[in-house]
Amino acid sequence: MLSRTADHLFWMARYTERAENTARMLDVRVQYSLMPQSERAEQQGWRTMLGVSELNQQFDAKYATLSQKDVIDFMVRDPDNLSSITSCLRAARENARAVRGTLPTEVWETENTTWLMLQQHLKNRMFEHSPGQFLEWVKYRSHLSRGVTLGTMFQDEAFNFIRMGTFLERADNTARILDVKFRFLASDTIQAGAQGEFYYLAALLRSVSAFETYRKVYRDAITPKRVAALLILQEKMPRSLVACMCAVVANLQDVRNDLSRDTERQAQELHAMLQTVSIGAILDEGLHEFLTRFLVAVEELGNGISRDFLLPAESVPAPAPTQTQTQTQTQTQTQTQTQTQTQTQTG
Incomplete structure (x- = not known):
């Protein structure tokens, strides 16, 4: 392609x-x-x-x-x-x-x-x-x-790139929501008491369509630890970090090329880490620190996908980035397309 x-x-x-x-x-x-x-x-x-x-x-x-x-x-x-x-x-x-x-x-x-x-x-x-x-x-x-x-x-490479974009974006968003919402929850702004915490956590779950899923999995009170576990480690939850990375890994395998070995390994390591880490270990490290580390890894993975698949080969003149991609580079700081093109041409 x-x-x-x-x-x-x-x-x-x-x-x-x-x-x-x-x-x-x-x-x-x-x-x-x-x-x-x-x-x-x-x-x-x-x-x-x-x-x-x-x-x-x-x-x-x-x-x-x-x-x-x-x-x-x-x-x-x-x-x-x-x-x-x-x-x-x-x-x-x-x-x-x-x-x-x-x-x-x-x-x-x-x-x-x-x-x-x-x-x-x-x-x-x-x-x-x-x-x-x-x-x-x-x-x-x-x-x-x-x-x-x-x-x-048709589920060919075009389909794989669409799915890869969907789940990479979803993983980034779920991690950001968790990070910001839990920091807000830890502040003194939330209404004191269990009722205030319940409504806030319920709203967080609804923002990722996970309220009913939480009730099905835990059948009990909504607690911050369980919410974090559901949205990070539950493989059957479509918007969890581990589910998103599972989909990214699967689609990367289907489109692998001679350049993508390191990127595929990076995705597999990130997925394996989410499969083996416990919620207790995450909270011991600090949820903010863990999610920050995950977001950095997702950013690097996005850069790897761009480098391996979304850029012209060295022998092909690199076109100027479209307005869409230029805007995205400015906003998300997750794509280094133009810089990589320049390095390829001058290297």
Whole structure:
């Protein structure tokens, strides 16, 4: 497969997943804001949500004060915010358009229709009048895109790159949510007592569609330790770190080439670590320290995938990065595509 085609497929999937993750975080935060809480707690809650995507500084540079209305506007439609739902769905659609010949018609039409419907929703300002309904629509369109891909696409290398992008993005997002939410939980902002902790942990579980799964697995009180164990180590939980890395490893094996041995080994080691580590060992190390180490490993893995699969071979002139990929490099700092191209050409 041409590296440029693989690149578009990989990022189409990552952007679609990122839009859904943003919608999930916003939806839970909007629902949680309806609960009785102090003004300080509400402000810190919105700050925490911005912190998941490392957007506090960018938000503060644009808005003098923090309000729910401004945060929703910033996270839904701000074109300068490259993690906003609008920016992500635009990038997903543009990457899909670039490889229409590789995708089944149903997949392309799903991505294109999502973008066209979004324009109507933004025009009607649905995200202001009915934020819950709008965010559910975003999640539904992501589910539809994933389902259509699974149901119609030939499971060749193109399919593997789509799946790899989805699960790498999901692993990064789950780790960020856990890290930021648990640090917030450890602060004195949460309403004191078991009731306040329960509602906060329940909201965290709902943000990754894991509330019912938690009840099925544990059938008991919701505790921070069990929530962390579920979202890190439970292999049957679709958004857990270990489940995401299992999928990344499987798809890497299917597309392996002569250059990817180190990247495949790195993914296997990260997966093996998650399979063998205990929640007790993670908490002894410190959840923040563990998740920070995991996020660094995911970043390095993303760089390895770009280096081994998504860049032109040394003998092929490297094209200038598209606007989509350039924006992604700036926002996530997980892709070193342009730097690697320069090193290859000058080396």
